[in-house]
Amino acid sequence: MKLVSIAAVASALAHASAYLITGDTVNCRAGPGTNYEVKRTYSKGIDVTITCQTPGTSVEGHSIWDKTSDGCYVSDLYVETGSDGYVVGKCGTTACVAPKSNQATVDLIAEFEGFEPTIYTDAAGYPTVGYGHLCKDSTCSDLKYSIPLSQADGKKLLADDMTRFERCITAMTHATVNLNQYGALISWSFNMGCGAAETSSLIQRLNNGEDVDTVLSEELPRWVYAGGQVLPGLVRRRNAEIALARTPMDDTALPAC
Structure with a gap:
């Protein structure tokens, strides 16, 4: 647990939610994670007012981020709150709804994933069907589609599997992108993983x-x-x-909220 000085306790009591910055130069970001844009920096020893706290990217084992009165987020690691837990209320839980990928994106991923209408065991030993869907058991009892899969049902299943990548790209991306550019990001993350995407220079x-x-x-x-x-x-x-991303498209996908 982070230690808090008597002076800091007195300050917190006097100012309700004002806390000292403990890092030398602390970045305050647009969102609760190290991949978000830096909005401003705080110097060591200044007071910041925390309006709410929220989970975010783990920094040296600390996953709580503090939203300051400046409207940006700092890792709680660098704020002398006197606790490793929540000291003010959690930030609003309303989340952006991830847009669904367009058919061009589904078709692109399907082309490169390959299709198997019946259950097979993949290289890692998991029961698999369709466009690389990993089943929960050897009979793929979790499927709402009959086996052997038709390609049409296989693409519906693929679209279902794409949901978690749509969510992670939506959460980590704060640029304005159209549906085809979004589709390129979804295909890339589907192939390489959300963790790799989140820490990428892209x-x-x-x-x-x-x-x-x-x-x-x-x-x-x-x-x-x-x-x-x-x-x-x-x-x-x-x-x-890249070709998909360059295809003209008027519909905006991100930001989603």
Whole structure:
């Protein structure tokens, strides 16, 4: 637990939710995570007023982030609250609803994932069906579609599986992107994982306000390696994602709220 000085306790009592910054130069970000844009910085020893707290990216084991009266977020690690837990109320829980990917995105992912209408065991030993859907048991009893799968049902199942990637991309991306650019991000994260996406320079550059098409064209081709070797299949997939992103589209996907 972080220790709090007598002076800090007195200050907290006097100012209700004012707490000392303990880090030398602490970034206050647009959201509760290290991938968000830096809005301002705080110097060590100044008081900040915490309006609410919320879960976010873990920083040295601390996953609580403090929203300050300046409207930005700092890791609670760098704020002398006297506790590793919540000391004020939690921030509102209303979350952005992740947009559904368009059919062009579903089709792109389907093309590169490959289709199997019947249950098979993947390389890791998991029962799998359709476009790489991992089943809960050997009979795929969790499916709402009959086996053997039709390709149409397989794509519906794929669209269901894409939901968690839509959620994570929506949560971490604060740039304005259209549905086709969004689709490129979904395909990339579906292939590489949400964790890799969140810590990537691609997302960082988008959140810093760089041109979306430029960022995708420069960053996606970097994601073509496996075991230190360039894989032709990944090269083709990244090129297809870039082509999708460049296809004109008026419908905005992000920000979702």
